[in-house]
Amino acid sequence: MSTPLADRIRPKTLSDVVGQHHLLDEGKPLRRIIEKGTIPNMIFYGASGVGKTTVARIIAENANMCLYKLNGTQAGVADIKDVIAQTESLAGYNGILLYLDEIQYLNKKQQQSLLEYIENGKITLISSTTENPYFYVYNAIVSRSTVFEFKPVEPQDIEIALKRAFSIYAQQEDIEITIDDGVCGHIALGCGGDVRKAITTAELCILAGDIIENGVHISLECAKSLTQRSNMRYDRDGDSHYDILSALQKSIRGSDENAALHYAARLIAAGDIISLSRRLLVIASEDIGLAYPMAVPIVKACIDSAMQLGLPEAKIPLAQAVVLLATSPKSNSAYLGIARALEDVENGAGALDFPRHLQNKHFDGADAKIKGQHYLYPHDYPNHYVRQQYLPDAIKNRIYYEYGENKQEQSAKEYWSKIKK
Secondary structure (H helix, E strand, C coil), X not given: CCCCHHHXXXXXXXXXXXXXXXXXXXXXXXXXXXXXXXXXXXXEEECCCCCHHHHHHHHHHHCCCEEEEXXXXXXXXXXXXXXXHHHHCHHHCCCEEXXXXXXXXXCHHHHXXXXXXXXXXXXXXXXXXXXXXXXXXXXXXXXXXXXXEECCCCHHHHHHHHHHHHHHHHHHHCXXXXXXXXXXHHHHHHCCCCHHHHHHHXXXXXXXXXXXXXXXXXXXXXXXXXXXXXXXXXXXXXXXXXXXXXXXXXXHHCCCHHHHHHHHHHHHHCCCHHHHHHXXXXXXXXXXXXXXXXXXXXXXXXXXXXXXXXXXXXXXXXHHHHHHHHHCCCCCHHHHHHHHHHHHXXXXXXXXXXXXXXXXCCCCCCCCCCCCCCCCCHHHCHHHCCCCCCCCHHHCCCCCCCCCCCHHHHHHHHHHHHXXX
């Protein structure tokens, strides 16, 4: 069985690694560590196919250390002990670098077995994870390591890797490879920042390409047919899921309807209209709020329609809700008001007694200073308003809600200013 192209052309030097400019460009932190040769314990955090394993291999070779690689989905304590045993052998003379891929799949006991050896320096640990290490990796390991985040590779960087892949393949197989304009760009854009996936797609294009004299021609149509829809980066239970929802809400809050539609489209393409619908309902009250109160029932109606229609038609009412929210006036006054009130309650105000006239009618004890409820019924007064105290005595002058600077709330403010004065 032939080795996949992505492994055959794996970079041997930092200069061949694409992307991760924030870590690997000249003068950047990880590159400086690698060049100095004294390697600390590190955690590489990021999605698949962005260079974590490649960089770990380069580090091991530059540091002249013996590299062992384990995968958390398969390794157990026995495998870890086998690596530990090498620290006393000739292989461990220059130090052992253990690359532990998918460390989040090891349980606490398995991760703890490494602590003694990474503390005394017999083993240098480089672990990688596609999940947030602060949530999924044992805290003692995190505290003894430096965390570096590997980001999805930008399309322009992936194009460089693709051109290199086509060139190396042609040299190794002694064939000519010609490609249509736009092939590399299309593959790069469709792989979701995953270099390995892009190169795998390139290899499929070579195998499926049109046979020509002395080689293969790859058309744009061929590349489009082989660029998988699954290349979109999305994990319903992972960071990407919450990043898209966050980007959606911040785009709507920032009144950028085009960006909002983009992130909504990514959720729809992933089939996750439930998460999209829930977030839109939150946004209607949190970010549009009292500036346009009708946004809430309109968005609810759009979501109900989407749920009844199902995909693909569900995208239409959901798009309507997204554009409505993004282009509506914004106010977070109600959101801030309840946040201030909750802060008071959590700091002890929740235990304060009610003003007597607000309590449910009940018998006054013999020690009551004021007998009777003496509640003033607002509907018995002009404009259905009468001044009386509603907050507990200790916070009777507290102000939680402040009118927003929009037409709707300013109209309400003007009305009540006239009534309450």
